[in-house]
Amino acid sequence: MAAFARSYTSDPVDVIISDYMSEVNMTIGAARKVDSTHLTPDMGNAFVGAGPAFEASFLEALEPALEDLGRYGIKVAANAGNADVQGLYKIVVEMVRKKGLQDKIKVAWISGDEVLPAINEGLKNGSSKFKNIYTGQVLERWEFEPIYAHAYLGGMGIAEAFRQGAQIVICGRVADASPVIGAATWFHEWKREDFGRLANAFVAGHLIECSTYVTGGNFSGFKSLEAADRWVDIGYPIAEISQDGQVVITKQKNSGGTVTVHTCSSQLLYEIQGPWYFNSDVTAVLDQLWFEQLGPDRVALHGVQALPPPPTTKVGITARGGFQAEAWYFMTGLDVAEKARMTEAQLRHSLKRYSDKLTTLSFSVLGTPGVDADNQNAATCIFRVFAQAKELKDIASGKFLRPVIDNIMQSYPGSTFHLDFRLGIPKPYFEYYVTLLDQAKVSHVVHFNGRETLIPPPTITNVFAERQPSQPSTQLQVDLSKFGPTERAPLGSIVNARSGDKGSDCNCGFWVAREDEYVWLKNLLSVSTIKLLLGKEYDESRVPKLEIERFELPNLRGVHFLFRNLLDRGATSTSTVDFLGKNCAEFLRARYVDVPVRFLARGRL
Known part of the structure; x- marks a missing residue:
């Protein structure tokens, strides 16, 4: 600033x-x-x-x-x-x-x-069930007690x-x-009904809201910044918005980073949930959007379509979920899978007399030891034990941390736990419930110079379907063999991607640089293929059910997926280490597929 x-x-x-x-x-x-x-x-x-x-x-x-x-x-x-x-x-x-x-x-x-009173009043008078927009659950059946609600x-x-x-x-x-x-x-x-202009400003806001994410931060093409000596001091973005709503994204002068079609594509695909992008003032329609490189660090936004806003706004409800703790062991070298199985079996036995009070108990291995690694750190991965309980006493150190670390003498060869025990001390976590509230129930007020000005809700709105448009596979199928000889290679060899969290959902958008690559990409990445790429992350027994939605952005040469409920109950209560969903894209980019050799010869950007 x-x-x-x-x-x-x-x-x-x-x-x-x-x-x-x-x-x-x-x-x-x-x-x-x-x-x-x-x-x-x-x-x-x-x-x-x-x-x-x-x-x-x-x-x-x-x-x-x-x-x-x-x-x-x-x-x-x-x-x-x-x-x-x-x-x-x-x-x-x-x-x-x-x-x-x-x-x-x-x-x-x-x-x-602050709208908890409005939520409580709606429950009392029966005007709304306040359905969770991610899980479909109704609020009265939520097992947690709301303490606060943000609209x-x-x-x-x-x-x-x-x-x-x-x-x-x-x-x-x-x-x-x-x-x-x-x-x-x-x-x-502008007037409140200038939806076309507002939609462009809305997308501009999305592009610059995460500061350096649109200038090279969290960008799968980050290696290109090193070659230009722009890794350091990545500059903050600037949105230039004209009277008629035209948008150009640029950045601070004399700073690192970059603004390109690809950095803008990356941020555009972040945390969206489908072609409809909602705000209390306007709905932006994204599927025909595209970017134009006007010059160094100057990118124009085109193709945003507009609809009126929904009559409702999103509300995030906070509740105290309980307490959680975790502990880490280090596993090195050979037989990590067997070492992990042994340790899990031993710890489940040690925790058996306490675990019926735990709401979550999970064991996972983080990372894979390098093959024939030339240093011990590169040959080491983490075995993580994670637990949650509703009551503090049920996850106290004597019932979780102590049994976990006391196991060390009978454990795997090289058994070593992390000496920082602070993660094993119980700490509260929060449950987060997302629903919708009629904008007319919100008292939106400006306080300035001793006066209060009420901002009325929008008078023109549009009611949308509960689910966004989804297309399981591309409409015009092309035989992938037509792209010539292939080689097994990581998807990310030629494909960029970006992912993020929205409550319990995780989104992931993929895009490429060239038109023939896009024809291949949209034919390759169907819902059925993405399930295979997710591997064990796609668990059909998951409750609530993991569902996948898909739409295409042809002018961006992109394919977007929404993974419903991939993040358990959201960032504040999930058991996964990727609690913000940001690494989902990098995981999927590392998965091997049959890539046309001619695409590999070009490079990614």
């Missing part, structure tokens, strides 16, 4: 947006907001963390930027308020005052995202705050892209 503000004269921006919210810190913020006195200080607070219910790191970013923000009049919109928006607002106002900038910098805050707000409150003269707008759970929608609506004086 300070770098953007300081560089205004040579690299000007009108608005700096900051997206701080994720499902992980939403649950932590919620737990900090509500009464947690039933948790013992050494157990509960060790995980929840002593601290505010807002994102304190926003203050670290804002404080050194304030003088330049005041000097150049740059506006700021941030959803760092989490579960205590007013609390963060008061601190920012005081910070501005201490720097003597109160006459220049005016601060507003947005309320309305995802749109950008119209931010636009109104800017219109009234605010320079900094503090928000809670506005959707990730809502600050960009709000900024563009204010700047260009």
